[in-house]
Amino acid sequence: MEAWRAMTARDLDRTVRRLADEITERLGDADDFVLIGIVTGGAHLAQRLADAVARTEGHRPQVGTLDITLYRDDLYTGLEKPTLGVSSIPFELAGRHVVLVDDVLFTGRTVRAALDELMDFGRPARVQLAVLVDRGHRELPIAADFVGRTLGTGKLDRVMVSLREDGSDHDGVQIMRFEAPDSPDAGAH
Amino acid sequence: MLGKDLLGLRRLGVEEITEILDTAAHFRAVSERRIKKVPTLRGRTVVTLFFENSTRTRMSFDLAAKRLSADTLGFSASTSSTKKGETLMDTARNIDAMKPDAIIIRHPCSGAPHMLARAFPWTVINAGDGINEHPSQALLDMLTMRDHLGDLAGRTVAIVGDVYHSRVARSNIFGLRKLGASVVLAGPGTMCRPELEQLGVRVRHRIDDVLEEADVVMMLRIQRERLEPGAMSTAREYSRFYGLDLARLRQARPGILVMHPGPINRGVELSPEVADGSQSVIMEQVTNGVAVRMALLYLLLGGDPLPAGADHAVA
Numbered sequence: 001m002e003a004w005r006a007m008t009a010r011d012l013d014r015t016v017r018r019l020a021d022e023i024t025e026r027l028g029d030a031d032d033f034v035l036i037g038i039v040t041g042g043a044h045l046a047q048r049l050a051d052a053v054a055r056t057e058g059h060r061p062q063v064g065t066l067d068i069t070l071y072r073d074d075l076y077t078g079l080e081k082p083t084l085g086v087s088s089i090p091f092e093l094a095g096r097h098v099v100l101v102d103d104v105l106f107t108g109r110t111v112r113a114a115l116d117e118l119m120d121f122g123r124p125a126r127v128q129l130a131v132l133v134d135r136g137h138r139e140l141p142i143a144a145d146f147v148g149r150t151l152g153t154g155k156l157d158r159v160m161v162s163l164r165e166d167g168s169d170h171d172g173v174q175i176m177r178f179e180a181p182d183s184p185d186a187g188a189h
Numbered sequence: 190m191l192g193k194d195l196l197g198l199r200r201l202g203v204e205e206i207t208e209i210l211d212t213a214a215h216f217r218a219v220s221e222r223r224i225k226k227v228p229t230l231r232g233r234t235v236v237t238l239f240f241e242n243s244t245r246t247r248m249s250f251d252l253a254a255k256r257l258s259a260d261t262l263g264f265s266a267s268t269s270s271t272k273k274g275e276t277l278m279d280t281a282r283n284i285d286a287m288k289p290d291a292i293i294i295r296h297p298c299s300g301a302p303h304m305l306a307r308a309f310p311w312t313v314i315n316a317g318d319g320i321n322e323h324p325s326q327a328l329l330d331m332l333t334m335r336d337h338l339g340d341l342a343g344r345t346v347a348i349v350g351d352v353y354h355s356r357v358a359r360s361n362i363f364g365l366r367k368l369g370a371s372v373v374l375a376g377p378g379t380m381c382r383p384e385l386e387q388l389g390v391r392v393r394h395r396i397d398d399v400l401e402e403a404d405v406v407m408m409l410r411i412q413r414e415r416l417e418p419g420a421m422s423t424a425r426e427y428s429r430f431y432g433l434d435l436a437r438l439r440q441a442r443p444g445i446l447v448m449h450p451g452p453i454n455r456g457v458e459l460s461p462e463v464a465d466g467s468q469s470v471i472m473e474q475v476t477n478g479v480a481v482r483m484a485l486l487y488l489l490l491g492g493d494p495l496p497a498g499a500d501h502a503v504a
Contacts, residue, residue, distance in 0.1 A: 070219070070227035070257075070487075084215040120224040 006151055006159070007173035012132070015148040016045065019130055020052035022146050023099055027128075030054070030061040033097040038114050039067040039085035041103030044165040045132055049101060064089035066100075071113035093122025099146070103161040105131040108142035133173060135159050154179035191488050194306040194313040197322035198363040206364055210332050213477065213484035219256055220479055230259035233290040233490055238280070239316070240266040240296045245451050245475065246316050246326070250293045253482035259290075259490075281305050290490055294318075312489045320354050320415065326450050327360035329481040331368065333474050334405055337446055342369030347399040349431060350409030350458055351380035354416065357450045358409060362388050375399045376409075376431060379420040396431050400441035407448045408433055408458045424457045434460035438468065446470050 007015070027033045030053050037046025043065040054060035067085030069075075075082075100114055111129060118127065130146035135153040153159060156178040162168035191205055198206065219227055235254040237247055247263065254261045264284070277296070284292065291312040294302045299319030306313040317323040331341065338344055346365050352358040352374050362372050372390040374381050375398065386392050393399050400406060411427060421427055433447065447459075447469045455461050463469065 070229040075229060084212060086215070087218065116228065120226070121222065 001176060001178055003174060003176045005172055006133075006175050007149065009171040011149075012171045012173065015132065016048050017052050019132075019146050019148055020049050021056065023049065023130065024053055024057055027097060027099070030057050030059040033099055034062045034064065034091065034093075035099050035101055036064040036066055036089065036118065037101040038110060039065055039087075040166060041132075041161050041163060042101045044163045045103055046101040047165070049099075049130070062091050064091070066114050066117055068110060068113040068117055071117045073109060073113065087117065087121075089121050093118070093124050095123075095125045098124040098127045099130050100127055101130050103132045103163075104159050105129070105134045105142075105144050105147075106137055106159075108138045108140035111142050112140050132161060133159060149173075151175065153177075193489070194302075194315075195324055195485055195489060196303050196306060196313065196315045198324045198327055198360045198367070199322065201324075201364075201367070203367050206328070206331070206367060209328055209481065209484050209488065210335060212488060213328070213332050213480040216480040216483040216487070217477070219483065220476070226256050226258060228258045229487060230254065230257040230490055233259040234288065235259045235261045235291045235293065235486065236284055236289045237261065237263045237316075238284070238292050238294045239264070240277075240294075240301075241317065242267075243295055243316070245478070246295065246323075249475070249478040250314075250316060250325075250482050253479050254486055256479070257483055257486055259486065277301060277304070278308070281309060285309055285311070291486065314485060314489065317356050319356065320359070321356055322360045322363075323356040323450075324360045324364075325478070325482055325485060326357045327364045328485075329474055329478040330357075330361055330407065330448060330450070331364055332477045332481055333448065333470050334446065336473070336477075337470065338404060340369075341365065344370045344404045345373060345402050346370050346405045346407060347373050347375060347403035348407045348409065349375045349396055349399065349433070351411055351416070352376055352385060352409065353380050353382055354412050355409050358407075359388070361407065362390055366390075373399045373403065377421065377427070380416075396433070396437065397440060400437060400445070403442060403445060405446045405448060406433065406441065407450070409450070410452060410454055410458060424454070428457050432456075432458055432460065433463050435462050435466075438463055438466070444468070448474060451475070 035046040035050055037043035046063050050060050050063045065086060065088050067087045069082050069084050102110060128145040131144045132148040134144055134147045134150045137155050153175060158176040160174045162170060162172050164171055219225060237250055239247055251261050289311050291314060293314045293316050294305060295316040296318050299321035301318050302313050302315040315322055315324055334341055348358045365372050366389050373393060374385060374390055375393045375396045381392055383392055445468060447463060449459060449471050453459055453464055455464060
């Protein structure tokens with residue numbers, strides 16, 4: 001097993017800023033969309049994206065969180081019950097343009113669960129997906145609209161996003177490699 | 190981690206009780222949503238098997254299961270084959286043949302849920318067995334206390350009334366002591382017998398003796414169906430000596446929480462002004478009941494362990 005740093009703190013910061021710019025470029029003012037982060041990494045990133053939008057646009061979009069534990073499709077297969085987090089969408093969803101935010105896009109199952117849960121909160125006009133890292137290996141027909149970085153990984157590899165908000169002493173993305181990636185070129189961005 | 194069943198709090202550890210209460214606090218949010226339902230237990234079947242009357246507990250479990258998307262079906266002794274002479278084991282065997290995932294049972298005999306838990310592979314939740322335990326009620330009581338008082342260690346809870354016949358009181362005594370609270374009882378000698386001190390509680394007789402030191406007072410209903418003849422004179426006399434009214438409440442510690450597991454006999458153990466007063470948290474108990482039962486079903490209805498690698502949470 002080898003481990004290496006795929007993104008440094010500075011990379012991560014720049015990528016978040018670029019994602020925020022792309023979102024406002026395509027979706028308009030901060031009033032025109034809401035950010036909903038998937039607990040826990042995505043929730044922190046949604047806050048950072050909102051801060052970045054606020055710095056450039058002078059106005060902060062509304063932010064919510066989704067904890068998808070109760071919507072998972074593997075609840076009965078895990079060794080231990082996952083700890084429940086908080087789903088909090090303190091604004092009306094109907095008719096809004098939602099940007100769902102997650103740290104890593106992998107099988108797509110988390111996003112599937114998040115979409116199901118989102119619909120139980122209301123009927124948004126449109127939902128798009130922003131991720132910090134797309135590592136491939138989709139098991140469902142799901143794609144991100146805003147991608148921070150595409151990383152070529154083996155299916156068994158672990159991609160770890162460290163964020164200060166989670167108690168980490170630094171920001172960054174690390175890969176622990178357990179097998180060769182499917183396509184060595186996929187990592188180039 | 191919890192095992193297959195929840196039969197009582199007597200054998201539960203502090204970590205398990207805390208895990209249930211913490212999980213329940215999260216589940217409250219689901220009942221606040223516009224769509225009060227999550228798909229967590231889709232495809233699971235939960236049977237409520239009640240051999241004694243119940244409105245609140247049964248509705249609460251039923252609602253908890255439905256909000257988690259489980260299918261529920263009810264069986265009550267008054268309308269069932271038990272009236273035609275079927276034994277508990279035969280009833281259970283028939284239910285077993287229909288492949289349930291969990292049975293929630295209330296039975297007049299202490300130990301009935303334990304017998305089913307040993308004999309069958311499905312999850313058994315005790316919703317009240319005789320005079321033994323009623324764990325989900327005690328858990329919702331402790332959640333309500335924790336909401337108001339925070340950590341329960343060092344707090345004093347008074348339980349007043351027919352403690353001897355109360356499974357609610359017994360489960361609360363086990364649970365509260367594990368969380369570090371002390372429990373003091375008050376009631377007539379026929380209902381608050383000295384041998385209850387073996388459970389690690391103090392037994393007093395006058396309600397006024399316990400009100401001044403208690404952070405919480407839990408008033409119990411007189412269970413006429415379980416009292417032997419002569420254990421009590423009249424409701425009026427009981428009320429005069431053990432009922433909680435405004436005058437008594439003024440003597441109590443300021444901010445004392447008034448609780449009751451329901452159903453209330455107004456004017457007997459609680460005066461209407463106290464039952465509906467600002468210190469009563471009785472309706473919060475009912476709301477918390479659904480959350481606690483959702484947490485129990487969620488934590489108990491887990492599946493078979495599978496090797497790691499099926500985990501996508503790592504992303």
